[in-house]
Structure formats: C-alpha cells, structure tokens
Amino acid sequence: MLPASVRNDTFRGFPAMRVVELQVLSGAMPSSVAITADVLATANRLRAAKGRRPAFAVRVSGSGARSVRSLVGSVLPPQPEIATAEPDVIIVSSLVTVTEAAVIERLDRPDAAQLRRTLARAAGRGTHIAASCSAVFHLASAGVLDGRRATTTWWLAPMFQRMFPQVELDADAMVVTDGRVITAGAAMAHLDLMLALVERYCGSDIATRCARFLLLDGRRSQSRYMALGYLAAKDPHVVRAERWARAELATGLTVDALAAAAGLAPRTFARRVARATGLSPIQFLQRLRVERAVELLETTTLSVEEIARRVGYAEPTTLRRLLRREAGGGPRDLRHA
Known part of the structure; x- marks a missing residue:
C-alpha cells in the first residue's frame, strides 16, 4: 500500500x-x-x-x-x-x-x-x-x-x-x-x-x-x-558454410549444399547451426539472403527484381514477403530508412 x-x-x-x-x-x-x-x-x-x-x-x-x-x-x-x-x-x-x-x-x-x-x-x-x-x-x-x-x-x-x-x-x-x-x-x-x-x-x-x-x-x-556472422563465428563449420553461401546466394542454394560446404551431414549441420545461431538451416539461409538484400537496398539503386535475383529468388514477390517478415518493412521502406 x-x-x-x-x-x-x-x-x-x-x-x-x-x-x-x-x-x-x-x-x-x-x-x-x-x-x-x-x-x-x-x-x-x-x-x-x-x-x-x-x-x-x-x-x-x-x-x-x-x-x-x-x-x-x-x-x-x-x-x-x-x-x-x-x-x-x-x-x-x-x-x-x-x-x-x-x-x-x-x-x-x-x-x-x-x-x-x-x-x-x-x-x-x-x-x-x-x-x-x-x-x-x-x-x-x-x-x-x-x-x-x-x-x-x-x-x-x-x-x-x-x-x-x-x-x-x-x-x-x-x-x-x-x-x-x-x-x-x-x-x-x-x-x-x-x-x-x-x-x-x-x-x-x-x-x-x-x-x-x-x-x-x-x-x-x-x-x-542481427549480425549473423557474429553468431556463426561460434562454430567453424557454420562459419565455413556461411562464407560459402554468401558468395553463392544467386545460385539457388539448398540446405544440403550448405551442409556439404560445412563438411557435415545434413542432420549434424542442422544441430550445429541451431546451437550457434538459434536458427534452423532454412532460417539461416533466409537470414543471409535478407542481410544481403537489405545491404543492396541501402547502398545501390538496383531494382527489386535485380536484387531478388542476386540473392537467389526468381520472383521479387518472394523477397518482398521475406523482407516484411524478417526486416520489418518492404523494399521501399528499407531503402529510405
């Protein structure tokens, strides 16, 4: 009282x-x-x-x-x-x-x-x-x-x-x-x-x-x-996959390809990613794409279609949806933030 x-x-x-x-x-x-x-x-x-x-x-x-x-x-x-x-x-x-x-x-x-x-x-x-x-x-x-x-x-x-x-x-x-x-x-x-x-x-x-x-x-x-590289740095296998994926985003990566780049079986890779970052391999890959897309939106005048292609999406609508969910805004919002 x-x-x-x-x-x-x-x-x-x-x-x-x-x-x-x-x-x-x-x-x-x-x-x-x-x-x-x-x-x-x-x-x-x-x-x-x-x-x-x-x-x-x-x-x-x-x-x-x-x-x-x-x-x-x-x-x-x-x-x-x-x-x-x-x-x-x-x-x-x-x-x-x-x-x-x-x-x-x-x-x-x-x-x-x-x-x-x-x-x-x-x-x-x-x-x-x-x-x-x-x-x-x-x-x-x-x-x-x-x-x-x-x-x-x-x-x-x-x-x-x-x-x-x-x-x-x-x-x-x-x-x-x-x-x-x-x-x-x-x-x-x-x-x-x-x-x-x-x-x-x-x-x-x-x-x-x-x-x-x-x-x-x-x-x-x-x-x-979030700085995904900071989280990934806790595990050398995840770091290896992260660095490889950043260079290959435009190629349409798969989780199995990520695991192979890390030198691990898919299930082992999933456990290591979850322990280091708290994410599933699919979420990990999506976050890498979001990071790169946001960077391109903030530092270039590339079209959304071109940015989507560079991060591995054939359709810009997929990137727009992912950005709204993961980055809190659409391409226009993020470009002018």
Whole structure:
C-alpha cells in the first residue's frame, strides 16, 4: 500500500502513481539507467502538462545503486515517502557484457543471487517486472519467465535457449509482454521497453507523445539488426558454410549444399547451426539472403527484381514477403530508412 501522500487521482482508469524500483547491479550499463530515468521523467512531465500528478515515483536499489542515484535523481527527484513501499514495478538494468562467459560469471555473483530472490518474491506478490538485453537472464534465473514468452538480445539468444528451455523465446521480437512481465531485446531496445511500460500504466496517448518528444520510432523486430556472422563465428563449420553461401546466394542454394560446404551431414549441420545461431538451416539461409538484400537496398539503386535475383529468388514477390517478415518493412521502406 502506498503512503497517502503518494496515492493520487486516477486518469482514465490508470493509477496516477506507481512505485518503480530500479534494480542496478554493479557494472550496470549506464545507458539503461539513463533511459529509464529520462522516459519516466518525460511521462511525468507530459502528465503534468495535462494537469495531472506524476505517474511514476522511482527509487534505486541493488549493489550498483550508489553510483547512479545522482543520475536518476537529476531528472526524477527522490521521494522519501516511498522508501519502504512495496514496488508496483521492478525494472532490472542491463549489464555491460560482450561474451557468454561474462554473462555466466555475472550470474554467479552474490548480488545476482540476491536479485534473484528479490525477483522471485516480487513475482509471487504480483509485482510487474521488466528487463531488456542481458538483464533478461536474471529474470529467467529467478524462475520469473518459466512457461512465459520472452525476448532478449539477439546475440545471446542461442545461449538463452540452451540455459532456459522452459521459456518460450521469441528472439526476433523487440518487446514481449506476457502477463505481468515485459522483456526487450538488445541494449537500445530498453527504449522500447520503457515506452511499453508507459503505455501500460499511462495509456497510449502519453506513450505516443513520449515517443515523439524523444524522437523514437516504433520497432517491432530486432531481426534486421542481427549480425549473423557474429553468431556463426561460434562454430567453424557454420562459419565455413556461411562464407560459402554468401558468395553463392544467386545460385539457388539448398540446405544440403550448405551442409556439404560445412563438411557435415545434413542432420549434424542442422544441430550445429541451431546451437550457434538459434536458427534452423532454412532460417539461416533466409537470414543471409535478407542481410544481403537489405545491404543492396541501402547502398545501390538496383531494382527489386535485380536484387531478388542476386540473392537467389526468381520472383521479387518472394523477397518482398521475406523482407516484411524478417526486416520489418518492404523494399521501399528499407531503402529510405
């Protein structure tokens, strides 16, 4: 229960004040902390412009809290009256990690274990929980995502699938909402996460105005930003197939030909591709074609028909359909993005 000074009016059915607890571990990504503060502060200001009380009161917790309190406080003044209130929302800040080994090491630290206990208790109380990028691993480790849909950063998706098979991972999605849990993709997807939270608690009008004030475009998929070569690099056989395929895209490749280029039997190749990239061989080949098609759209004036031919499609309609599904837009959208 919030203190009386924090419980305010309501706006079109949305509670006017939510206690948000920002969990910051040591080594947190500064941008995720700043993004959280800036978006929530903007939502509060937009509410104030409508003559309404602030929507969010924020406190900072966790092993890295001391180092960022001044940053958060500069845009969201601290409110002592919420110090002991149960949070309505917990947001876990992303961590600076660039290798799978670094993620494992970070999950093994004592402060991460404490965070897992905090998240498990909060989930049991019905608290809304949100995270993006590598921070989604903390939610999964706490059991918060068991049986739920979620997303995480594209480059950690294969590792996430191996570690948490009980979670239904949608690695292409920018933001996934499942009940009281919201997850988002790679680091800058934290912006999309925060807009989803603002929409949930303030309504679409405030969320849309936040996006406009902050010059944010809606992005439903992170697949366009995936670097397939980075994922493939985890397995030398997959690297061999990838390099060969990039040079042969126009020839109408088959999965069997890819496997042969990798020096593997088709079934073995499928297992290796899935482990390295989280994709099936067909999806792997489609992603290679999409990457090349987007590159040609962005850097040349070639017709869609010619680009389709260069990436192995006889019909441009097939390429258009694939681009809309995998890259989030048609050729014209991507060429002028």
